Amino acid sequence: MGETGGHGRATQASTPLYQLKADFFKTLGHPLRIRVLELLSVREHAVAEVLAQVEVEAASLSQQLAVLRKANLVATRREGSNVYYSLTHPQIAELLRVARGILTGLLEGQAELLADLKAGRHG
Structure with missing residues (x-):
């Protein structure tokens, strides 16, 4: 269980739990990401609904949603032209x-x- 694809990062299986926890909390360590997760704690939201609530530029929201998706903290589903976000857990x-x-x-x-x-x- 060595390194992954040249990125110099150990695989999850060989990474100590405390490092995984630290990485998890780093992902949470942004005010906009916390705000989005709080909104999604109530219910699923369409991107436009989140954007109206957080009052930031769409590009900034998109960037933070991508971080949350990559960390598997949020899931998406598409309905017509709308993309909906929800918590994974x-x-x-x-x-x-x-x-x-x-x-x-x-x-x-x-x-x-x-x-x-x-x-x-x-x-």
Whole structure:
């Protein structure tokens, strides 16, 4: 299980799980990709619907959708001239919910600390 087609990247089978996880989180590490995944967590969307929601240039959206497709996080289907996107795994929506919960807890903790600092109750 060596290298793949001259790209210098190890195959998935020989890549440690922590590296695969890091690559996965790198894929998630773009605000527009997160926004798209959040929209798709609710329901399938046509490209035009996503474009109206995210308020970016079509080329930029297309580029980010391609990254998500390549990572197998979204799937497409064509109906007439429309292309629809959906999540490949419902766990993606759950991951976004968990991240929101973690961030909410962190921000609440920071707000409490700030309130303590302003009240002179810290340090």
